[in-house]
Amino acid sequence: MALADWFSTFCSNLQIRDGGSIATRSGNITRRLNTDFWATTSDTSHSLYVGSYGRNTAISGISDVDLIFQLPYSVYRQYNSYSGNGQSALLQAVKTSIERTYATTNIRADGQVIQIPFTDGVIFEVVPAFDNDDGSFTFPNANSGGSWQITNPRPEIKAIRDRNAATNFNLVPLCRMMRDWKNKWSVPIGGLLIDTLAYQFIENWEHRDKSFVYYDYMCRDFFKWMAAQDENREWWRAPGSGQYVWGKGLFQYRAKRCYNLSLEAIEHEMATPKREWSAKQKWREIFTADFPD
Numbered sequence: 001m002a003l004a005d006w007f008s009t010f011c012s013n014l015q016i017r018d019g020g021s022i023a024t025r026s027g028n029i030t031r032r033l034n035t036d037f038w039a040t041t042s043d044t045s046h047s048l049y050v051g052s053y054g055r056n057t058a059i060s061g062i063s064d065v066d067l068i069f070q071l072p073y074s075v076y077r078q079y080n081s082y083s084g085n086g087q088s089a090l091l092q093a094v095k096t097s098i099e100r101t102y103a104t105t106n107i108r109a110d111g112q113v114i115q116i117p118f119t120d121g122v123i124f125e126v127v128p129a130f131d132n133d134d135g136s137f138t139f140p141n142a143n144s145g146g147s148w149q150i151t152n153p154r155p156e157i158k159a160i161r162d163r164n165a166a167t168n169f170n171l172v173p174l175c176r177m178m179r180d181w182k183n184k185w186s187v188p189i190g191g192l193l194i195d196t197l198a199y200q201f202i203e204n205w206e207h208r209d210k211s212f213v214y215y216d217y218m219c220r221d222f223f224k225w226m227a228a229q230d231e232n233r234e235w236w237r238a239p240g241s242g243q244y245v246w247g248k249g250l251f252q253y254r255a256k257r258c259y260n261l262s263l264e265a266i267e268h269e270m271a272t273p274k275r276e277w278s279a280k281q282k283w284r285e286i287f288t289a290d291f292p293d
Contacts, residue, residue, distance in 0.1 A: 003269060006280065006292055007215035013290040014059040014176045018120075022053070022065055025124060029116070032101040033069050033094065033126075046070040050127075050153040052191040055160045057175035060290070061183075064123045066113075068137060068153070069094070076130045076138070080148070087140030087147065094128045111143050127151075155240030156192075163199055163239070167208040174198045174218060177287065181258065184288045188249025192238060199239045201225050216266055219286070223259035227252050258286045 016022070027043035034040045051066030052058035071094075079086035079093075091109040098114060099107055108115045116124040129137035129151070136152040164171040175198045182189055201222050207214040231252055236245045265282035268275040284291050 002213075003216060004212035006283070007212045009292045010287065010290060011173045011176065011212075011215075013292075014173075014180055016053075016058060016060050016062060018122075021120075022122070025116075025118065025122075026065070026067060028101050029067065029098060029124065029126060030069065033097055036097040036100075037071055037075065048153070050151075050157070051125075052179075052195075054153060054157050055175075055195055056164075056172055057160065057179070057191065057195050059176045059179045063121060064125055066125050066127065068127045068129050068139075068151075070131050070137070071128050073130055079140070085142060085146035088142035090128060090140050091142055094126065098126065109142070112139060112141050112149070152241040152243060156195075156238050156243075157240070159240030160195060160199060163202065167202050167205075168211060170208060170211070170218065171198060171202050173215070174202060174222060177215075177219065178222070180287050180290060184286065185254045185258070187251050187254050189251045190245070190248055193236060193245050193247060196236050196238055196245050197226060197229075198222065200236075216262065216269065216283075220259060220262040220266060223255045223262055226255035227259055261286050 026047065026049070030045070030047040031041055031043040033047075034042050034045055038046060046069055048054065048068045048070070049066070050068050051064070053062065053065050075090070079090040082089055088109070091112075091114060095107055095109040095114045098116060099105075102116060105116055105118070107117075113125040113127050116126065118124070127137075127139050129139040132138055132150070135154050136150050138148050138150055141147045141149050160171065160175075175195050178194045178198060179191065181187065182194065202208050205218065205221060207217055229252055231250055234247055236247075237243070238245050261282050265279045265286075268279035268282065280291070280293060284293065
C-alpha cells in the first residue's frame with residue numbers, strides 16, 4: 001500500500017457511516033416541530049444542520065449533532081412578551097413538542113438547547129431560533145434570567161465549502177484528520193477552532209492543489225503552523241461569519257510533539273530502502289487506529 005493509499009484509507013475510515021440514522025432522527029424531530037409550530041408535516045423545512053456536522057467536518061463516532069430549527073416570528077413575539085424568562089418557557093415548549101415523538105427518551109432543555117440522547121451515544125442538540133433579515137439567527141438563552149443571542153452559522157458553512165472546493169477538496173479531510181488527532185492526544189481544542197485554523201492554514205499552503213500523496217506533508221506543515229500559534233492568544237475569528245472562536249487550552253505543545261513525530265514518519269518514508277512499516281507506526285502514534293496498519 002503506497003503513501004497515498006494510507007491517507008486515502010485513513011480519510012475513508014473517518015467518514016461518518018451512520019448518516020442514515022442521523023437523517024432519520026433529524027427528519028422525525030423536524031416533522032414533529034413543523035407539525036406543532038408550522039402546521040406542516042415536512043421533515044426537512046425550517047431545519048439546518050450546524051456545528052461540525054453542518055460544516056461536513058465531523059468524523060465517525062460523532063457524539064453530538066447540532067440542529068437549528070427556525071420558528072415563526074409570532075412565537076418570538078409571544079415569548080419575548082413574558083415578564084420573566086420567556087426564553088426558558090420557549091425551550092420547554094419545544095421540549096414538550098419533541099417529547100410527543102420521543103416519549104421515552106430523557107430529553108433535557110439545557111440553557112440554550114434541547115438535548116435528545118439516543119441509546120447509541122449520539123446526542124441531538126436542537127436550537128430553536130428565529131431567522132433574521134441578514135441570515136443570522138436569534139436564539140434563546142435561558143441562563144441568568146433569560147436573554148436573546150445571535151448566531152450566524154450559514155456563512156461559516158459556505159466559507160468551509162468554498163475553500164474546500166478551491167483547494168482541491170483538501171480542507172475537509174484536514175479538518176477531519178485533526179479531529180482524529182484531537183481524540184488521540186486529548187487536545188483541548190473545539191471543533192470550530194480546528195476548522196478555523198485549518199481554513200487559515202490551507203489558504204496559502206504551497207501544495208493545496210495536490211491530493212493524498214501530499215497528505216503527510218500537509219499534516220507535518222499544519223502541526224508546525226499550529227505549534228507556532230501565540231500561546232497568549234485567546235480567540236480567533238470564524239470563517240465567513242467572523243464570530244469569536246475562543247480557545248479552550250493550549251494545543252501548541254501537542255502540535256509540536258506531533259510535528260516531530262511526522263518528521264520521523266517522513267524520514268522513514270524517504271529512506272532507501274523505504275521503511276514503510278516504521279513510517280506507519282509513527283503516523284499511528286499521531287492518529288488513532290483508523291490510520292491503517
